[in-house]
Amino acid sequence: MSMPDKKGHYGIYGGKFAPETLMPALAELEAAYLAARKDREFTAELEFYNREFIGRPTPLYFARRLTDHLGGAKIYLKREDLCHTGAHKINNSLAQVLLAKRMGKTRVVAETGAGQHGVATATAAAMFGLDCEVYMGTDDVARQSLNVFRMKLLGTVVRPVDLGSKTLKDAINEAMRDWITNVANTHYVLGTVFGPHPFPMMVRDFQSVIGREARKQIMKFEGKLPDAMIACVGGGSNAMGLFHEFLEEPSIKMYGVEAGGLGIERGKHAARFAGGSLGVLQGSKTFILQDQDGQIELTHSVSAGLDYAAVGPEHAFYHDSGRIEYTYAVDEEAMEAFDLLSRLEGIIPALESAHAVAYCLKLAPTLGKDKVVIVNLSGSGDKDVMQVAKIKGVEL
Amino acid sequence: MSRIKITFNRLKKKNETALIPYIMAGDPDLATTKTLILEMEKAGCDIIEIGAPFSDPLADGPTIQKAAIRSLQNHTSIADVLGLVADVRTTSKIPLILMTYYNLIFHYGEERFVNDAASAGLDGVILPDLPPEEATVLIPLAKKAGLDTIFLLAPTSTEDRIKLVCKVSQGFVYYVSLTGVTGARAGAVQSSIEESLKKIKAATDKPVAVGFGISTPAQASQIAHWGADGVIVGSALVKVIEEHVGTPELVVRAVEFARTLKQGVLAGHGN
Numbered sequence: 140m141s142m143p144d145k146k147g148h149y150g151i152y153g154g155k156f157a158p159e160t161l162m163p164a165l166a167e168l169e170a171a172y173l174a175a176r177k178d179r180e181f182t183a184e185l186e187f188y189n190r191e192f193i194g195r196p197t198p199l200y201f202a203r204r205l206t207d208h209l210g211g212a213k214i215y216l217k218r219e220d221l222c223h224t225g226a227h228k229i230n231n232s233l234a235q236v237l238l239a240k241r242m243g244k245t246r247v248v249a250e251t252g253a254g255q256h257g258v259a260t261a262t263a264a265a266m267f268g269l270d271c272e273v274y275m276g277t278d279d280v281a282r283q284s285l286n287v288f289r290m291k292l293l294g295t296v297v298r299p300v301d302l303g304s305k306t307l308k309d310a311i312n313e314a315m316r317d318w319i320t321n322v323a324n325t326h327y328v329l330g331t332v333f334g335p336h337p338f339p340m341m342v343r344d345f346q347s348v349i350g351r352e353a354r355k356q357i358m359k360f361e362g363k364l365p366d367a368m369i370a371c372v373g374g375g376s377n378a379m380g381l382f383h384e385f386l387e388e389p390s391i392k393m394y395g396v397e398a399g400g401l402g403i404e405r406g407k408h409a410a411r412f413a414g415g416s417l418g419v420l421q422g423s424k425t426f427i428l429q430d431q432d433g434q435i436e437l438t439h440s441v442s443a444g445l446d447y448a449a450v451g452p453e454h455a456f457y458h459d460s461g462r463i464e465y466t467y468a469v470d471e472e473a474m475e476a477f478d479l480l481s482r483l484e485g486i487i488p489a490l491e492s493a494h495a496v497a498y499c500l501k502l503a504p505t506l507g508k509d510k511v512v513i514v515n516l517s518g519s520g521d522k523d524v525m526q527v528a529k530i531k532g533v534e535l
Numbered sequence: 536m537s538r539i540k541i542t543f544n545r546l547k548k549k550n551e552t553a554l555i556p557y558i559m560a561g562d563p564d565l566a567t568t569k570t571l572i573l574e575m576e577k578a579g580c581d582i583i584e585i586g587a588p589f590s591d592p593l594a595d596g597p598t599i600q601k602a603a604i605r606s607l608q609n610h611t612s613i614a615d616v617l618g619l620v621a622d623v624r625t626t627s628k629i630p631l632i633l634m635t636y637y638n639l640i641f642h643y644g645e646e647r648f649v650n651d652a653a654s655a656g657l658d659g660v661i662l663p664d665l666p667p668e669e670a671t672v673l674i675p676l677a678k679k680a681g682l683d684t685i686f687l688l689a690p691t692s693t694e695d696r697i698k699l700v701c702k703v704s705q706g707f708v709y710y711v712s713l714t715g716v717t718g719a720r721a722g723a724v725q726s727s728i729e730e731s732l733k734k735i736k737a738a739t740d741k742p743v744a745v746g747f748g749i750s751t752p753a754q755a756s757q758i759a760h761w762g763a764d765g766v767i768v769g770s771a772l773v774k775v776i777e778e779h780v781g782t783p784e785l786v787v788r789a790v791e792f793a794r795t796l797k798q799g800v801l802a803g804h805g806n
């Protein structure tokens with residue numbers, strides 16, 4: 140089964156719900172991407188930068204102390220935190236900026252929540268010599284100030300968005316408005332498997348390098364496929380990046396972990412599959428958090444990268460088909476996992492990734508010692524230390 | 536024949552361009568919106584576009600975003616807006632068009648929406664984030680209910696898309712005058728509009744109305760002069776409302792502005 144269909148649909152999900160101004164740009168982008176994908180020169184260039192600039196392949200690391208501590212399945216961590224700039228986001232940003240350059244665009248814009256996608260795009264733009272502006276909700280600017288400064292150092296203009304929930308959703312609205320206005324010379328580097336077609340497909344493809352590497356690595360270490368995989372799900376790009384390669388391996392169970400925030404109550408979480416319903420937001424038909432009138436609800440998560448009202452359409456499809464199971468971790472569980480991984484493995488995870496680790500803490504002990512689990516460690520916690528200190532009441 | 540069609544036919548006979556003001560329903564409250572509609576009709580406006588507020592209006596600039604926020608303070612819903620339409624219909628025949636975002640209609644239920652809209656007396660619907668490609672459910676439902684589905688063209692639209700939109704759009708074709716979001720723009724309107732209008736008019740006999748960015752009587756006049764069948768003014772009018780929220784002059788000022796726009800449109804013709 141090859142998805143999406145020609146119109147960008149994943150079953151009933153996905154599509155291209157975009158203003159007319161962008162429809163030609165989306166068609167142009169799709170054509171450019173499909174041509175680039177088949178072009179040896181483009182793929183070779185991308186491989187080169189993945190290796191020499193991002194530092195791929197990232198290790199698949201056996202977490203011995205965590206495994207012993209939990210006393211169940213063997214746990215491997217896919218170390219996307221070791222990518223240049225500290226998260227998987229650059230796999231997509233770099234590829235899209237390379238594509239934008241090939242399309243003759245001179246400027247890129249992006250949205251960011253945790254700041255990781257913003258930093259990654261700023262980095263790729265600096266490296267390829269394109270102008271870059273990043274939109275970021277003012278709540279996120281406050282809690283991810285380190286990344287804001289990093290973007291500025293990289294020569295990017297950061298535009299705080301003081302609208303709506305003041306988080307990722309509102310940053311996407313503003314980035315889209317910018318793209319609508321400057322579409323002639325600008326490419327919009329969307330940061331996850333979301334938005335109008337072809338973004339969910341293109342971002343998935345660029346992130347799939349995670350799963351392709353993990354397959355080779357686990358076969359080398361274990362001589363067999365893993366029994367389970369876990370990834371956190373904001374828009375869903377790191378999860379889709381790991382899972383996509385293995386979707387047709389029925390023996391592997393897959394778990395997507397959303398942000399449970401303060402618990403599944405209106406406005407207090409970002410678990411779309413637990414508290415959402417079918418709707419259309421920012422170009423895509425999918426599960427969204429909305430009220431009785433169809434207005435988008437406020438969300439909450441300790442991690443800015445998961446704090447979002449909608450989820451990638453391909454995830455919605457696999458939710459319905461049952462191929463991927465979706466669960467959530469609340470703030471407190473993520474914080475516990477954050478501490479535990481830091482102390483047991485010497486790896487400080489991003490608060491987003493800590494949600495995946497949190498579910499691993501529940502799952503691994505229920506599985507036998509002969510079982511193997513891969514957890515996608517989507518990013519490093521370096522960006523989160525200031526916020527974690529604040530939560531713990533520590534003055535730096 | 537739909538009220539929108541009747542209106543354009545009537546104006547065409549007089550060689551006149553329609554003035555189509557946009558206001559946000561429930562800004563600052565539904566009673567004011569009703570008064571505005573009825574008074575603008577008296578002031579010579581031909582068709583009224585009513586916005587229903589959405590939390591994430593990605594095709595709108597700051598002025599209409601703020602109007603949506605004001606309206607959402609009262610939780611104005613699609614049901615409320617249809618109630619308003621039904622209320623206006625008890626005394627007025629002016630064509631009324633709803634402009635909002637697709638999620639609100641999708642969430643309400645497309646079939647339920649077209650039926651409720653038709654019985655309330657709504658004439659058309661504009662959904663800037665619903666291109667024809669994704670409207671395959673809504674278009675036939677709306678057609679059956681007698682509701683016009685109005686689609687948009689933009690300066691970036693290709694020949695193929697001009698053909699597609701001209702074919703599916705009902706009531707009129709909405710030409711977005713600039714590459715950007717809604718919002719008043721000072722100065723002269725882009726001269727490329729004249730050429731775009733010619734291109735679109737060559738592709739269809741349907742009326743073509745031009746909107747986005749048009750803010751002054753002089754600009755409205757220019758667009759009419761270039762042969763548009765309708766001129767749509769949103770943000771500039773919403774701005775007048777914003778400036779008078781909480782004052783007794785709100786209605787008078789907004790209607791006065793609409794009247795000058797209509798005069799502009801009239802002056803543009805036959806120049």
Ligand SMILES: Cc1ncc(COP(=O)(O)O)c(C=O)c1O
Pocket residue numbers: 226227228252253254255256330331332371372373374375376377378443444445489491492517518519
């Ligand atoms: C480290 C990290 N992990 C995960 C995410 C969530 O995004 P996605 O679900 O697209 O992987 C983010 C987003 O900012 C992130 O920075």
